[in-house]
Amino acid sequence: ISSASVRNATRPDMNTSQDEEDSRSSDVSSSTENTYSDTLNSMTSLLEEFLLHKYKMKQPIMKEDMLMIIHPKYHNRFAEILKTASEHIEAVFAVDLKEVDSTIHSYDLVSKLNLPNNGRVWDGRGLPKTGLLMTVLGVIFMKGNCAAEEDIWKFLNMMRVYAGRKHFIYGEPRKLITKDFVTMKYLEYRQVANSDPPCYEFLWGPRAHVETSKMKVLEFLAKVNDTVPGAFSSQYEEALRDEEERARATVPARPGTTLTSRHVPWPGPAASPTPT
Numbered sequence: 704i705s706s707a708s709v710r711n712a713t714r715p716d717m718n719t720s721q722d723e724e725d726s727r728s729s730d731v732s733s734s735t736e737n738t739y740s741d742t743l744n745s746m747t748s749l750l751e752e753f754l755l756h757k758y759k760m761k762q763p764i765m766k767e768d769m770l771m772i773i774h775p776k777y778h779n780r781f782a783e784i785l786k787t788a789s790e791h792i793e794a795v796f797a798v799d800l801k802e803v804d805s806t807i808h809s810y811d812l813v814s815k816l817n818l819p820n821n822g823r824v825w826d827g828r829g830l831p832k833t834g835l836l837m838t839v840l841g842v843i844f845m846k847g848n849c850a851a852e853e854d855i856w857k858f859l860n861m862m863r864v865y866a867g868r869k870h871f872i873y874g875e876p877r878k879l880i881t882k883d884f885v886t887m888k889y890l891e892y893r894q895v896a897n898s899d900p901p902c903y904e905f906l907w908g909p910r911a912h913v914e915t916s917k918m919k920v921l922e923f924l925a926k927v928n929d930t931v932p933g934a935f936s937s938q939y940e941e942a943l944r945d946e947e948e949r950a951r952a953t954v955p956a957r958p959g960t961t962l963t964s965r966h967v968p969w970p971g972p973a974a975s976p977t978p979t
Contacts, residue, residue, distance in 0.1 A: 743784065746773050750788040754800070758812045759828055764800075766808035794926040797833035798822055815923070816889070816914050824883060830872045835864070836884055837915075841924045843905050844917055845938060851895075852903040855880070884908075916949060917942040 749772050757764045769785065770778060777784065789800035798812040814822030814833045822831030842858050843850040856866055864870055866877040873879055881903075884890040888910035895902040921932045921942050933939050 742774075743777070743780065746777060747784050747787050747791070749773075750784055751791055754788060754792060754812060755796075755830065758798070759830055761828055763803075764810040764812070766810070790926070794923075795834050796822070796831045797837040797923060798831050815919070816911075818887070818889075824879070825874075832873055832879065835859075835873050835876070835879065836889055837920060837923045838862070838927075839880060839884070839890065839905065840907060840911055840915070840920050843907060844920055845924075845935070848906065850905050852892075852905065855905055880905075889914075917945045 750769060753769065753772055754764060770781060773781060773784060785800070792812065793799060796812075797815045799815060800810055801813050803809045803811050812821075812831070814831055816822070816833050816836060818824055818831075818833055818836070820826060820829075822833040823829040824832045838859070839855060842855055846854055859865070859876065864873065864876050867875070870876055880890065881892050885892045885908065888908040890911070891906040891908045892903060893906070895904055917938070918932065921935060921938055925932045925934065928934075932942065
């Protein structure tokens, strides 16, 4: 849901409590406000497209270039427009806009997970696949940390992502989810015990436990749904407990003790799988 649609939906009807003159004045004011808001939304959308194009082409994102696509009249709102655009991209693709060099004001979109090729997974150019992985991790968490494959696809189908059908961002999603993410240890894909015919389920893989957390995944889901993590009450409580456990695990170990593999950092990004 766009910020403009939220504002329009919550704007009260002023006409019923105004006389005719005030009503006309209110209409003019509202029209001016809507035009201004629509212009900001339009520039935000243009900036989103610009940022994603730069990411896709592996080109640096420069502030001076971003300002060129924003009308000079709104340069004083640049920080606000950039913040909104980056938040929209984050909620879909799970990448963060980060300043790379403050002296020349260069930026980059950085994957929330250490996927190969900065979230593209495969070699070459393309859009990030991190959002799909974060979504699957979120469904697993919401389903009690273990989700039936059927439930995963039911959710993804609502996003118009279908098994066996090539997606313009994700390629063939079944291969990406059941093979590539599994090979990279972000997901565990296993047959349900004693299932006949065979049924399969997903769990978080060891790499997901290292690179993200239940709270971070919940925060991502909250942004997607334009809400706050606390809105998912039971999962939020579980995520808080997980954060406490992680905090205790970061306490320096005493001589003679050993950290578990869950808390040993991975040496680097996983190798890029071979696309088909």
